[in-house]
Amino acid sequence: VYHRNLAGYRGRSPRVLEIGVYRGGGLAMWREYFGAGAVVVGVDIDPAAAAVGGPSPVMVGDQSDPAFLRTVSERFGPFDVVIDDGGHTMAQQVTAAATLFPLLAAEGAYIVEDTHTSYWPEYRDQEETFIGWVRGLIDALHANHDPSGDPDSVWATTLDAIEISDSVVVLRKANRFRPFSEVGGGTGFLFESRTAAARISALEQREAQLVGELERLREAPTATPESDEVRLLRSTLREARAEMAVLARELEATRRELSTTQGRLLDAWEHIRRMRNTVSWRLTTPLRVGRLVRRR
Ligand SMILES: C[S@@+](CC[C@H](N)C(=O)[O-])C[C@H]1O[C@@H](n2cnc3c(N)ncnc32)[C@H](O)[C@@H]1O
Known part of the structure; x- marks a missing residue:
């Protein structure tokens, strides 16, 4: 898990934060792994840890204190990699991840170790477990597809992937593009027809209920x-039916527009395919490739 997620930072002078220093063994290992130029910083609640960092600075403080973590990030970050091997309680893991993930470098990785503590009662210092919080992140990551989600949250815009293994969770950061419709040129298509359809279905239920009441x-x-x-x-009942009629017309218009645009797109693709099969296109391919290479 570590090598798969961290190999790309080796030899590139990454900024690395280890939460939980103990005797400094982890700091030494990470310095060696990431290579010369890496800035490896430690955080520990135990003041004794301040003396064991060697060339690595160690800040003494509590990982469940967001203000302290922000100070560490301001002073030594933005971190490319954070490894949480601290106290492993729920509040510690959740607070540190919720505070530091948004402050990571744009292509950073956030690793939480010993996440099996979510299943150990003695580590539950708050209602929500760390793994439970990660479950919520799965929804937050899909916010662009979820009418009740927040598409502007740090999770929807920069949480690229969540890797869950036995006892280790990795949150990978990247600037994500919003899902973009090749057909409509926007993201409206994600919700428009679905929300209209959902509203119609709710109104249909209401209509059935009203008819039932009238009968009674x-x-x-x-x-x-x-x-x-x-x-x-x-x-x-009249109002509900009128609203349904308007919605049905809107839905129909959206569907027609979608199908027209899809048709145009297919025509364009067919045009490109035919053009690429022509002799002149094939003969001039080396010229285009050359231009592309020169531009790079
Ligand atoms: C498992 S040890 C770290 C081992 C170290 N990462 C290594 O690989 O050698 C856990 C450390 O987390 C520290 N710790 C416990 N609670 C903490 C908290 N709330 N904030 C920061 N550090 C904490 C402990 O003092 C201890 O040194």
Whole structure:
């Protein structure tokens, strides 16, 4: 897991933070692994750790204190890699990750060790476990597809991948592009038809409910066709049906637009395919490749 996620930083002078120093063994190992030029910094709550860092600076403080972590990042970051091997309680792991992931370098990696403590009662110093919090990140990462998600959150915009192994979680950071519709040229397509369809289905349910209530009232011995209750129900039903009709028209228009644009796109692709098969295109390929290489 470590080598797969960290090999790319070796020899590139990364800034690395290890939370949990103990006797400094990890700091020494990371200095050797990442190579000359790497800045390897430690954090530990135990003041004794300040003396064991050797060439690595060690800041003494609590990993569940966001202000302290921000100071460490301001002083030595932005970190390319953070390895959390500190106290392993839920509050410590969640607070440190929630604070430091947003402050990581653009292509950083955040590693949390010993995540099996999520299943050990003695490490549960808060309701939400670290693994439970990571489950929430899976949803946050998909916010562009989830009508109730926040597409502007740091997770939707920069959490590129979550790697979950037995006892280790890796959060990888990258600047993500929003899903972009080749067809419509925007992200509206993600929600438009689905939300209209969902609203229509909710209104259909409401309609069935209102019709049921009207039936019941009609059969009630005390009801008259013109009682206030019946009139109110009829007018609510009329409004619901009118709204459904408008939504159905909107949905139909969106679907037509989507299908027209898809058709145009297919035509364009077919045009490109035919052009690429022509003799002149093939003959001039080396020229284009040459131009591309020169530009690089
Ligand atoms: C497992 S040891 C670290 C071992 C070290 N990473 C290594 O590889 O040699 C855990 C360390 O986390 C520190 N620690 C415990 N709670 C902490 C907290 N709330 N904030 C920072 N460090 C903490 C302990 O003092 C201890 O030194």
